[in-house]
Amino acid sequence: MSDxxxxxPKAELHIHIEGSLEPEMMFALAGRxxxxxxxxxxxxxxxxxxxxxxxxxxxxxxQGMSVLLREEDFYDLTLAYLRRSAADGVxxxxxFFDPQGHTSRGVAFATVFNGIHRALQDGxxxxxxxxxxxxxxxxxxxxxxxxxxxxxxxxxxEHIVGVGLDSSENGHPPELFTAxxxxxxxxxxxxVAHAGEEGPPAYVWGALNALAVDRIxxxxxxxxxxxxxxxxAARSMPLTVCPLSNLCLGGVTDLADHxxxxxxxxxxxxxxxxxxxxxxxxxxxxxxxxxxxxLGLSDTVLGQIARNSFAASFLDDETKAARI
Ligand code: ADE
Ligand code: ZN
Numbered sequence: 239m240s241d242x243x244x245x246x247p248k249a250e251l252h253i254h255i256e257g258s259l260e261p262e263m264m265f266a267l268a269g270r271x272x273x274x275x276x277x278x279x280x281x282x283x284x285x286x287x288x289x290x291x292x293x294x295x296x297x298x299x300x301q302g303m304s305v306l307l308r309e310e311d312f313y314d315l316t317l318a319y320l321r322r323s324a325a326d327g328v329x330x331x332x333x334f335f336d337p338q339g340h341t342s343r344g345v346a347f348a349t350v351f352n353g354i355h356r357a358l359q360d361g362x363x364x365x366x367x368x369x370x371x372x373x374x375x376x377x378x379x380x381x382x383x384x385x386x387x388x389x390x391x392x393x394x395x396e397h398i399v400g401v402g403l404d405s406s407e408n409g410h411p412p413e414l415f416t417a418x419x420x421x422x423x424x425x426x427x428x429x430v431a432h433a434g435e436e437g438p439p440a441y442v443w444g445a446l447n448a449l450a451v452d453r454i455x456x457x458x459x460x461x462x463x464x465x466x467x468x469x470x471a472a473r474s475m476p477l478t479v480c481p482l483s484n485l486c487l488g489g490v491t492d493l494a495d496h497x498x499x500x501x502x503x504x505x506x507x508x509x510x511x512x513x514x515x516x517x518x519x520x521x522x523x524x525x526x527x528x529x530x531x532x533l534g535l536s537d538t539v540l541g542q543i544a545r546n547s548f549a550a551s552f553l554d555d556e557t558k559a560a561r562i
Contacts, residue, residue: 242537243526247561249330249547250323250511250522252455252478254374254404255312255354256303256336257514258319267305267314275305287517292436292487293406295517303339312353320361320369322515326523329561330551332370333358334402337387338379347390355397370552372430374402375418377410384418392425399552400428402455403445407437412444419449428452428552430478435489439463446475453478453550457506458489458497467504476507476550481529482520483513493532502539509547 261283268275277283289295306312316333323331333354340350358369373391375384391398401422403415412431419429433445435456442460445451446469457477460466470477479498484490490497501508510529515521520528526543529535535543548561 240527240530243523243530243540244327246327246526246541246544247329247548248327248522248526248544249332249509249551249553249561250328251332251453251476251509251547251551252334252480252511252513253319253323253331254299254334254336254514255316255319256306256339257299257518258322258516259302259306259315260318260516263315263318264302264305267307267311271305271307271311273305273307276301287486289487295487295514296406299514299517300339303336304343306340306350307345309349309353309356312350313357316354316357317361319515320357320365320367322521324361324365324367326521328367328522330368330548330553332372332399332552334372334374334404336374336376336404337390338376338383341387341390342379347387351394351397355394368553368557370399371397372400372402373398373427374404375415376405377403377415377432378406381414381418384415385421388418388422388425395425395427398427400430400452402429403431403433403449404455407432407435407441411437411441413448416448419451423450430455432456434459435484436487439466442466442470446473452476452552456480456484456489457501458484461497461500461504467506470507471505474507476509476546477501478511478550479508480511480513480518481525481532482518485528486518493528496529496532498529499533507546507550508543509550510543511547 261280430453431445432455433442453476
């Protein structure tokens with residue numbers, strides 16, 4: 239890893255905490271909780287990580303979550319992610335969590351939240367990493383489920399900065415969640431949504447116009463629509479780009495063809511992130527490194543992307559200004 243990338247202070251804005259569950263921890267938690275996994279070894283888990291598309295990944299991602307049952311599990315998962323990212327020069331992180339992936343298995347919202355929240359507090363003390371928490375709705379489930387999850391989150395309003403939209407994109411357009419996001423925004427939550435990861439440009443328009451998002455997660459397929467590119471540029475809309483994820487899920491077959499190049503050329507407000515680092519073979523620095531190598535990005539551009547990550551964060555303006 240180049241010293242320059244390692245030393246760059248950065249914020250991570252697109253990380254699913256459940257996607258940081260390394261196979262070693264998956265096995266340890268399965269043992270601790272008496273959960274039977276359909277694998278004999280850590281190597282067998284890793285060998286299963288070969289995905290043709292988003293859905294193939296999501297099937298394993300939801301299966302992996304089955305070992306997370308107690309508050310301590312969510313605590314250990316989150317603290318391990320914070321320690322690993324601190325080693326990558328991450329100074330601030332905005333973590334997604336998927337409560338419906340847990341409440342649907344009988345794990346209480348409070349168990350999930352308390353474990354993650356306590357780790358974020360301890361992580362800030364131990365490592366100096368600041369953080370925000372973003373609750374994601376699973377878009378393959380009905381909007382009523384998302385609404386009930388939002389209700390459950392109201393008790394934790396002061397500790398959750400925003401809401402997001404993730405899971406299977408195709409066939410689940412943002413407009414299905416218009417009322418949920420309107421209610422969330424009314425309650426003071428900021429908003430993000432995965433859009434244009436696999437879905438068409440219309441879904442990115444939907445995230446902007448129906449959900450009134452503050453950031454777009456991925457946004458790759460926005461490049462197919464010149465008017466949308468112009469709109470994203472005019473709004474200085476941050477995109478949380480995740481190159482190794484795109485490579486692992488077939489969004490690009492070669493990182494040299496990654497849309498980051500075109501995004502930069504169009505003056506879009508891009509950041510680099512890991513998405514689900516335990517599944518896609520790299521934390522944030524590996525994503526910077528991969529893009530540097532594939533696109534020949536200069537230190538100046540890499541430094542700008544790292545500054546963008548703070549500028550696009552949900553930190554307050556004063557804290558942001560001190561870090562950019
Ligand atoms: N949930 C976890 N990772 C995801 C991704 N890359 N896209 C959509 N939903 C997700
Ligand atoms: Zn994601």
